Amino acid sequence: MRHSSFPRSSILVYGKDTIHSLVQSTVIAQVESLLDNNQIEDAADLANNFASGQALDSDEAETLEYLHQTIAFTLFSQTRFVDAAPHFLAGALDPRILVSYFPELLRPLFTDGEEADVYDGIAKRMPIESSVDDLIAANLVRNYSPHLLPSTRDAPAAQEIHKILREEAIVMIKSVLQGFKGQGQYKQQEVTDTALAILFARSGDTTSLISHLESTNSASLSAVEPVLLEAGEVGALCALLRARGDEGRVMEIWKGLVEGRYSDSSVLDPLSDMFALLESKQGRDRAMLRKWGVWLTVRDPQRGLMLLMSNKRSAKEKDREEDSTVLSELQQLHPGAARKFLEWLVIVRRRDDAELHAQFVQACVDELLECLQDESTSKLWRAKFASYTSQSSQKHTLSPSTQLQRPQSSFLTYFVSTTPDSPSKRARLKTLFALQALSGYDAEMVKSRIVASGFDKVLGLEVALLDGKMGMHRIALRSLALTLRDSVSAETYARTGGIVVPSKAVEACGMGEWSALFAAKGGPGILEKEKSSEGKGELVRMLLEVYMEDGEPQQTTRLLSSQAASLDTIDVIPLVPPDWPLSSLTPFLTHSFRRTLHAKHEGQIIKAMCAAQNSKVFEGSYLVFREQGAIIEEADDDEDGDGEPESFNEKDGLAEKIALHLQDQQRSEVGVVDVR
Secondary structure, three states, rough: OOOOOOOOEEEEEEOOOOOEEEEOOOOOOOOOOOOHOOOOOHHHHHHHHHHHHOOOHHHHHHHHHHHHHHHHHHHHHHHHEEEEHHHHHOOOOHHHHHHHHOOOHHHOOOOOOOOOOOOOOHHOOOOOOOOOOHHHHHHHHHHOOOOOOOOOOOOOHHHHHHHHHHHHHHHHHHHHHHHHOOOOOOOHHHHHHHHHHHHHHHHHHHHHHHHHHHHOOOOOHHHHHHHHHOOHHHHHHHHHHHOOOOOOHHHHHHHHHHHHHOOOOOOHHHHHHHHHHHHHOOOOOHHHHHHHHHHHHOOOOOHHHHHHHHHHOOOOOHHHHHHHHHHHHHHOOOOOHHHHHHHHHHOOOOOHHHHHHHHHHHHHHHHHHHHHHHHHHHHHHHHHHHHHHHHOOOOOOOOOOOOOOOOOOOOHHHHHHHHOOOHHHHHHHHHHHHHHHHOOOOOHHHHHHHHHHHHOOOOHHHHHHHHHHOOOHHHHHHHHHHHHHHOHHHHHHHOOOOOOHHHHHHHHOHHHHHHHHHHHOOOOOOOOOOOOOOHHOOOHHHHHHHHOOOOOOHHHHHHHHHHHHHHHHHHHHHHOOOOHHHHOOHHHHHHHHHHHHHHHHHHHHHHHHHHHHHHHHHHHHHHHHHHOOOEOOOOOOOOOOOOOEOOOOOOHHHHHHHHHHHHHHOOOOOOOOOOO
């Protein structure tokens, strides 16, 4: 059966050895003939008529593609680029062939020796020039030489024509590649998408570029990235990288924008974009957060620390080492952010690490001494100290009718309530709480720094606390009770075994995180042992001695009344000066005697109840023991004087002992005493 694409003939001529057929010229031959005579429009009409009005099979479709490619390259050779574009599209030309005429697209896309298939007839019609620029120059020479002076290349008119034709060539390749987008094999799609991205970037068409890259495309990232960076299309590159899932590279590019290595007006706030990306990765990519957390914190401490602190951590050794590394890097790059991160580790995360505690205390003391360098702050705090001590130093003479006055508030409460809120105030409170709550730091070194700075009098409460940490309780009590005139803190110190700042005082200051730390059981380094035996006895007696040495009858009497349960009368009486009136000890002795008598009566009651219970148990079990008893006899050469063997009855004598015991209990009398 004859194929429909072959020309048909009705005339055959038979020869002796041959057969000839009279056929009309093929459409390919007709088109080529028209093109050779430069009748390009007629050739295009012939190709269009060939495709119109009928469905084409595969061979006819290939023929039509060949015709359009032939027309396209004829127009292309004549630099009629815009007219050639629709014929390139209709001819389904491999886009790599057309791209090869543009050196700016050729170098990043093709490797040496890479080839593409093309019809042999098309190869003969392709321009011999290697680039579109050479093609334009050759046409200018052919059409205008020697009429343009001084030469065809250097003449201003020729250069302007060259520029216009070059722009038309770019328009052509864009339209052709956009028509080819999504067609062909993977390599052809890669060339198409990559070339389009490069063309859009170099022409400054940002809208088309971003639209092209955000859609499904196969652009070569290695070829596109340097072009986009050079053209300043950083936002488009980031869109492509995010579409490919390369978020690490996106962060690197945003970093370049922040540091000024790249520029793109379309990316308004790259730093915020970096924070947003990391926040979206919370809990899923700790490695990325670890890599960028410190760098971002240096640029924006507030948001960077929130990012670092929001990362979930455990108490594992690996996480602890990671926290230490982050802290070390921050200390080198941004000391202020490092202090806040350290505070978060110690106070919020409650890392029970002596080294971290020491670093945090040192940071707090540094900040506190720095605040005191401000003359207005130091004057204010000196005035607070003087005002508090003057109010507390007023002594009252005691008389039998004088009622004990309630102590004023502690110095800490006074300072918090009368000092305006400020960074320096918060720094002092934070330092005071850290000195009280944490362990592992060198208290002696901290005290020596405060003393060397000359602010030891202003920071009297802190110095007393440090003395207590070093075990110098008498010095600490003297500082609190006599120097600072803070009887409340002194009694708290004595009662709790060395605590200057109790949990309730921290809660009253309104610093929630510190309150939680003090209230937490087993918090890092907390030494609060309320109502300990040492606090009830030795330190209270030591405070009493301090008051008596200073001749403070009012404070002494009040201490004796409030802490009578922690003091022994025998220890107190020798300490009282001979010239003190007996009325000053009356409340203490009254409470002490009542408490002693109460304890004695309570013991007698308990003893009688125990005896009654024992008697009841004995009466219920005596007969049973008697019935179950047994006598064990053993022959013995040495008998007693009566000649009776020794008895081993375990119940012998038991009844007699119990009877004697009951008689003793009946003789004891239990009296009732009125202790009112």
